[in-house]
Amino acid sequence: MAGGRHPMKISYNVGFKSNGKITALHLDILINAGISADISPTMPLNMLGALKKYDWGALSFDIKVCKTNHSSKSAMRAPGEVQASFIAEAVIEHVAPNLSMEVDFVRNINLHTFNSLYLFYEGSTGEPLEYTSPSIWDKLVRSSSFYQRTEMIKQFNRCNKWRKRGISWVPILHEVSLRPTPGKVSILSDGSVVVGVGGIGLGQGLWTKVKQMAAFALSAIQCDGAGDLLEKVQVIQSDTLSLIQGGFTSGSTTSESSCEAVRLCCSILVERLTPLKERLQEQMGSIQWDMLILQACMQAVNLSASSCYVLEMSSMKNLNYGAAVSEVEVNILTGETTILQADIIYDCGQSLNPAVDLGLIEELLFKELGFLCSKNT
Template sequence: MNSKSEAFMTIGAAQGWAEVGQNHPHESAILHVLGEATYTDDIPEAQGTLHAALGLSPKAHARILSINLEPVKAMPGVVAVYTYKDIPGTNDCGPIIHDDPILAEEKVEYVGQPIFIVVAESHDQARHAARKADIQYEELPAILTPEAARDAESFVVPPMRLTRGDAKAAFERSKHILKGKLHVGGQEQFYLEGQISYALPKEAGGMHVYCSTQHPTEMQHVVAHALHIASHAVVIECRRMGGAFGGKESQSALWAACAAVCAAHLKRPVKLRADRDDDMMVTGKRHCFYYEYEMGYDDNGLITAAKVEMVSRAGFSADLSAPVATRAICHFDNTYYLSDVDIRAMAGKTNTQSNTAFRGFGGPQGAIAIEYIVDEIARNLGKDALDVRKTNFYGRNDEEGRNYTQYGQKVVDNVIHELVAQLENDSAYRARREAIQAFNAGSPVLKKGLALTPVKFGIAFNVTHFNQAGALVHIYTDGSVLVNHGGTEMGQGINTKVCQVVAHELGIPLARVRASATDTSKVANTSATAASTGADLNGKAAQDAAATLNRRLREFAAKTYGCEPAAVVFANGVVYAGSTTLSFPDLVQKAYLARVQLWSDGFYATPGLSWDRESMTGNPFGYYAYGASVSEVVVDTLTGEWKLLKVNALYDAGNSLNPAIDVGQVEGAFIQGMGWLTTEELWWNKAGKLMTHAPSTYKIPGVSDCPEDFDVQLFKNRNAFDSIHRSKAVGEPPLLLPFSVFLAIRDAVASVGGYRINPPLRAPATSEAILDAVDAVREQADAM
């Protein structure tokens, strides 16, 4: 091919070509729309497939006196019934502490705990049979709330404490002191695709499990331990999930283990697909938190001392409650410098579902507390909350002293000043504030509220060794490329981004790159796709593999066409080598004939991370993502109904790998976080049964809950940390943006008392909670 051919770019254009930073659609978008995307339940069932269901405890805390499973076995279609005694290996699926049995043994510890597995010819037969067991119990006292757990000193892990400076002395010097309490509820992940595992026995005692999971390696370990076989005999595969949000990080282990145990016994494929009600009854959710706080501040609202005690509802076992509590402690500061602090966190052991990871992983629960407190300080001083927030921001990057977190990490990438200033201007915050106050003065029933809240969110796993990833990249002789990496696709677009990175590195169009299913036999010892690290870690690993291939092909082209390797350019499927231009597939074919290796592995470990669990100090995060949002609401003070009128959000995605996907992630996170703080209420009755266990009783936001005016923009900012193409994570941090919705509702309620009274608004701010807050404000206003 001639280098002067009009079919190809100029060298200058080729050098500026890029596949990262482009607005590409999700790699499975068309398949989703056509209904052709294959999820675990869509995999064609192998001959002889059986179906399993779980027999669940109706008691919150009880000893099992006797179990009669004969009525279960007598049901139509039933093939087998198994209890913990039938597990060949370890009866445990706890991710950190081994306190979480796959099947209950002598006692049950929450309503919904699995006791046995029934296997039948069909899904419906298994579910009907699971209800026929005759089990006798001796009931025991149950602990159901975080406060009760604290009072009983019932914890799944020892309480944590982080201190800096001298909080006691700082309080004595403080001009003003604020004390209060706050309740923030939990949240159901409510993934569209429920928990499911499909286990197929293989030769020589092996097991292949198709599992909807964020953590294939953890599932591999759990299945191997349950079956008492080596990890190399277990393959976990996941092409995609229909949502996960943390609920399939550790919680998928129970379903994978149960399906595998049944398949191993019967030597037949077994599918275990949870009904929505069973799923919600069995699995853990976002931890609800109870706070008691004390804050010292001066006349300008500058925080001079901080003390907070956070108690979470951990559930009956440890699961991931310890790292969730750690992250809550590390995010209590949000965007604010705290000089003297005393932060305590307790994970209360309760007789409820074992709570687990959820988008944000404790970060939202830590940050919401200080935003609530700052809002309260501002109202006490008669100031705009935005001004108090600005007063307490971390110092700018060149400002020593006010740029160290309470856990000792230096904040070197702070852009919150510039980001908030841009949003304040673009959203016309000040003018809208005046207009809303004028509206409220003339409107006795409908009250509007406005709030601007910032976000600083650390990116990395709390546990340092999880911050690693591997990838494989194969170039086939037709020039097409296959990528396999350790991340899992749950709709967030990780495969699209990783493929973009590989396409960019090899200089080929994205359409020529495909991602295969995540598979423990391809990339071993992977970390969970969680903590917003999926694209960061796996993108870097895939880039490493593709860079090796780029170097090999570059060196081969230079040698073949008589130029320096640095003079070889790959762009848009074309190779420019000196005076020669040829297509990428042509070069690949020639390289194959010359026996150049056309596949490579890649690896990445995030540098510079450290964490001391005892002192709770270190550098747990590679960098911080920033953001802010302005929300405007209207509240009916007679009914508690409310509506979100307008949102302006500005998010720091660094050099975005894919702006279209990132904006979509911000929008989705915002609405999900809004649901947590406003409509999604988990409620257990006095017997410890979760009563909100289906769409009929648990209210997630719908289309009608989204604001008509929803403006999301990405802040222009190159990541100071050497992340993948200097981008920033966009999975979890935007979930904190809708703090502005909750505080806008609180602002509207405060107007009932002339903005002089802090409404005791709990989260979620349901209509009932709003009316309770309105009544409290009116009662206090009348008494003034």
């Protein structure tokens, strides 16, 4: 009733050279916001981040958020960015046939260099070595056997009249913003650990990553049993009284920011516990985690710490890169479409939990397939 993507109407004018290089793009975008504002005021900014993933040369736009008598659309994964990425690909796929060129060639020639990336995303680009989109594409070509499969598909299409196959690749560029994030870690008398963070678990693995970070950071105390802390860690749902300044959960950065807030808390606790641990080791030779915490309670060591992770303004934004290759088969008679293979490479930096991140990538693949299928029906 309230979910889904914002409907839009898009008109555009695009200029390009005979070699496929796009020189200018103007967009007129009308966003159907429904009867109430909801998340809609943020849509133009979200869309621009995804639209700029190609070097358009000169880019101009007019985005209007329209109040209508339709139901409002609430926030959904990457609100506005999915539509903007679709718009960018539609422009590329419009230019290519006008030049009798392969779509993938036109995509490749309009990818950003680092210099053009800096012009479109000033303040978010980082260092030249951090621009991994070209290397991602090179790796994806090899891992997906892109060119070999392209030739096989051409042969398949020549031999089949009513079934046709196609393959293409799409680059992904996602601008993220980090926000100040609070955290709180408390160690109970039985050695268990209670963690509270401002972020909300929405299926993105936030609590799993936070638990791992708490166990990892507290293990720095280096006492017996500290290496098995994961089972002792419990993440509880916080509210605005127990943990103020929680903010909102969005933008693909809440898990990482929450983990850093928890790490800062654990560092404070380790610093408080270390002198006691050293004294007990001198007396007993070795000290178990549970015994250390019990002694800390008896000696009135403060076993609760709060923090707020805040970055410098110069590092609040950064860019994430990825690319995907998909091969599909279409039944010309019925319109049935079958996805034969999808290959995805995403630069997620130093992953906190590769299994969770892999699951998120696979989840979003199917989520957007549903978006496109429902749009076409």
